Amino acid sequence: MPLxxxxxxxDGTLLNDNKMIPQASLDAIFDAKAKGIDVIIATGRHHIAITEYYHLLELSTPAVCCNGVYLYDIHNDSVLSRTPVTHNHVEKMVALGNEHGIPFYLYVDKVMLYSDVESHKARISGWDEAHQAHLDRVFKHFPDYLDATNHFNDLWKFSCAWHDIPALKKFADAIEQKAGLQCLWSWDNQVDIAIPGTGKGHRLKEYVESIGKTMDNVISFGDNFNDVSMLEMAGMGVAMGNHAKGVELHADIVIGDNNSDAIAKAIRQYVL
Structure with a gap:
């Protein structure tokens, strides 16, 4: 089956540690596109946080966003399919957040909400100037999440980055047990929370089949546990050399890290 x-x-895959796409990867991707290969971004990010890369790659495909919670057509500014959380989930998350003393973000329509100002300031304090310049566009202070359904149409997911890893793991366990939500780790100190059964692989499968192909035609690249579903479901799952421990068990091959030209080499070896 052709890939x-x-x-x-x-993050941690196509982007290097400076949040840039290596030139070798860009060249290989453009060579693939020139041969009719479909290229799709599958990310844990909100769609408003990927447009820079999407346009740099000159893509026309929709993007799998928020770990597969929704499929977004960036060119037409429209949601193609979605599995959002509900107001009931927000109520449970607010209660658990208060109980554990851990703040979290709520991703909605076209913005990411934060209720705790101090934790948000701490999180963005180390970001470079390029990221800082766009903060007002992508983040919004919204003190009362319980009021979110009165102001926004779609509630995509919750996301929590916290310095105390053991406390964060306890919080994640409580969320799965008491809120009936799914926790996916996208970094060692960050967990994304959404409807059970959502995942990059499942939303990717939906799109791939809509264009007359199958997951056997897919080569997927990832580095963390929120990538596992698409690594497992793809015809070839590729784990980055900087992968979180255990992710490699779900991939077919492991290549170099995100600061190398490993993605370019893999595309040229297995696709072109």
Whole structure:
């Protein structure tokens, strides 16, 4: 089965540690596109946080966003399919957040909400100037999440980055047990929370089949546990050399890290 769909995670995979796409990767991706290969971004990010890379890659495909919670057509600014959380989930998350003393983000329509100002300031304090310049566009202070359904149409997911890893793991366990939600780790100190059964692989499968192909045609690249579903479901799952421990068990091969030209080499070896 030919590999003619390339699915790429962003952070820790396509992006290097400076949040840039290596030139070798860009060249290989453009060579693949020139041969009719479909290239799709599959990320844990909100769609408003990927447009820079989407346009740099000159893509026309929709993007798998928020770990598969929704499929977004960036060109037409429209949601193609979705599995959002509900007000009931917000109520449970607010209660658990208060109980554990851990703040979290709520991703909605076209913005990411934060209720706790101090934790948000701490999180963004180390970001570079390029990221800082766009903060007002992508983040919004919204003190009362319980009021979110009165102001926004779609509630995509919750996301929590916290310095105390053991406390965060306890919080994640409580969420799965008491809120009936799914926790996916996208970094060692960050967990994304959404409807059970959502995942990059499942939303990717939906799109791939809509264009007359199958997951056997897909080569997927990822580095963390929120990539596992698409690594397992793809015809070839590729784990980055900087992968979180255990992710490699779900991939077919492991390549170099995100600061190398490993993605370019893999595309040229297995796709072109």
């Amino acid at each position: 003619n769909v390339i699915a790429l995670d962003l």
